[in-house]
Amino acid sequence: SQTIHQWPATLVQPVGSPLSLECTVEGTSNPNLYWYRQAAGRGLQLLFYSVGIGQISSEVPQNLSASRPQDRQFILSSKKLLLSDSGFYLCAWSRIGGGTDTQYFGPGTRLTVL
């Protein structure tokens, strides 16, 4: 069966510090991978998605970036965090092709920027 991991689970960072969040998927090959952000009490905002190694699509212009160095690894980064970057960051995966396959979410990383 497939499993998706995210770490760290929680993170408190000062404004202006760098960020690296990691997501890995087990039990499947060539997944689509997604990064979402959820502000407190709000909906799910798609930040990036990837259909293959090195292929990243950005949905919202911001100070975040994403990379996919391996088939089942997705990394979210920032060089300098802003207060507005606080939120619940969720990674998700789905099978490639057609867009009609379910997205499965990881456990999330709760980021607080102070």
Added chain:
Amino acid sequence: GENVEQHPSTLSVQEGDSAVIKCTYSDSASNYFPWYKQELGKRPQLIIDIRSNVGEKKDQRIAVTLNKTAKHFSLHITETQPEDSAVYFCAANGGNEKLTFGTGTRLTIIP
């Protein structure tokens, strides 16, 4: 791109009664419509989904209906229980690999 509107934003229902949450979408290319349930502090979990080749799908107390002509779909929960209390999100795929989510409905079941 796709735009999804979800109503109501909050819903309180007596235990045992039914709850209905409605979503509309804008892109006629959308052909996949999942519903997620998110409990406080947890990840969203898929509870039911529907594809555009069917009009209704049911799984025990949960059902989803789809009207492609009107571009709306609804979640129906019958015989509600306290554990149904959560935030529910609808989504549509815009005919591609992405999902656009509604803004969520906070459902509270009153014992």
